[in-house]
Amino acid sequence: QVQLQESGPGLVKPSETLSLTCTVSGGSLSSSYWTWIRQPPGKGLEWIGSIYYSGSTDYSPSLKSRVTISVDTSKNQVSLKLSSVTAADTAVYYCARGAGHYYSSGVYYYFDYWGQGTLVTVSS
Amino acid sequence: DIQMTQSPSFVSASVGDRVSISCRASQGIVSWLAWFQQKPGKAPKLLIYGASSLQTGVPSRFSGSGSGTEFTLTISSLQPEDFATYYCQQANTFPWTFGQGTKVEIK
Numbered sequence: 001q002v003q004l005q006e007s008g009p010g011l012v013k014p015s016e017t018l019s020l021t022c023t024v025s026g027g028s029l030s031s032s033y034w035t036w037i038r039q040p041p042g043k044g045l046e047w048i049g050s051i052y053y054s055g056s057t058d059y060s061p062s063l064k065s066r067v068t069i070s071v072d073t074s075k076n077q078v079s080l081k082l083s084s085v086t087a088a089d090t091a092v093y094y095c096a097r098g099a100g101h102y103y104s105s106g107v108y109y110y111f112d113y114w115g116q117g118t119l120v121t122v123s124s
Numbered sequence: 125d126i127q128m129t130q131s132p133s134f135v136s137a138s139v140g141d142r143v144s145i146s147c148r149a150s151q152g153i154v155s156w157l158a159w160f161q162q163k164p165g166k167a168p169k170l171l172i173y174g175a176s177s178l179q180t181g182v183p184s185r186f187s188g189s190g191s192g193t194e195f196t197l198t199i200s201s202l203q204p205e206d207f208a209t210y211y212c213q214q215a216n217t218f219p220w221t222f223g224q225g226t227k228v229e230i231k
Contacts (some may be wrong), residue, residue, distance in 0.1 A: 094167055101174060108216070110174075112165035114169075
C-alpha cells in the first residue's frame with residue numbers, strides 16, 4: 001500500500017521560502033508524476049506542479065516563477081519550494097501520486113494516492 | 125489554461141436520491157477527466173478516471189459519463205457517507221486544472 005506523508009514547517013514568514021517534503025513509502029517513485037496540490041482554507045483545489053520520476057517538471061503558470069519541485073529517488077522523497085510567500089499562499093498542501101494509465105492515444109495521469117495534507121500558514 | 129466549471133455549486137438531497145453533478149471544460153479534453161470526493165479535513169479521494177472508469181474500491185453507485193467538453197458524475201442512490209464535496213479535474217493538458225467543487229448537503 002503506497003503511503004505519502006508531507007512534512008515541513010507549519011508557519012512561514014512573509015517573503016520567505018516555504019519548503020515541504022513528501023516521503024513515499026510502500027512503493028517506488030518510478031513511472032509516476034509526483035504532484036503538489038494546495039487548498040486555501042474553505043476554498044477549492046489548486047494544482048501547483050508535478051515532477052516525473054525522471055526529473056522533468058511542469059508548473060502552474062501562475063506560480064512558475066516561485067516554485068521548484070525536486071525528487072530524491074534515493075530517499076523516496078519529493079520536495080516543494082515556494083519562494084517569496086504571502087498570506088495568499090496560506091493553504092493545506094497535499095502531495096499526490098499521478099499514476100499513469102495507458103491508452104492507444106497516450107498515457108494520462110490520475111491522482112490515486114494522496115498524503116493527509118499539511119497546513120502552512122504565512123504570517124509574521 | 126483549460127477552465128473547468130461545475131454545476132451546481134451546492135446540492136441539497138436526501139438519502140436514496142439520485143444526484144448528478146455536471147462539469148464543463150472550456151475546450152475539448154476527450155475523456156481525460158477525473159472525479160474526486162473530499163470530506164472535511166481529509167484529502168480528496170479518486171472516484172472516477174478516464175471520465176467513466178471506476179477506481180478500485182469505489183462503490184458502483186458512482187458512475188461517470190461524457191466526453192469532449194461535457195461530463196457528469198452520478199450517484200445512483202445517495203448514502204449517508206456520500207455527503208461531501210466533489211471536484212472534477214482535467215488530465216488532458218498541463219496545467220492540470222480542477223473545477224470549483226460541488227457540495228452535496230443533507231436535505
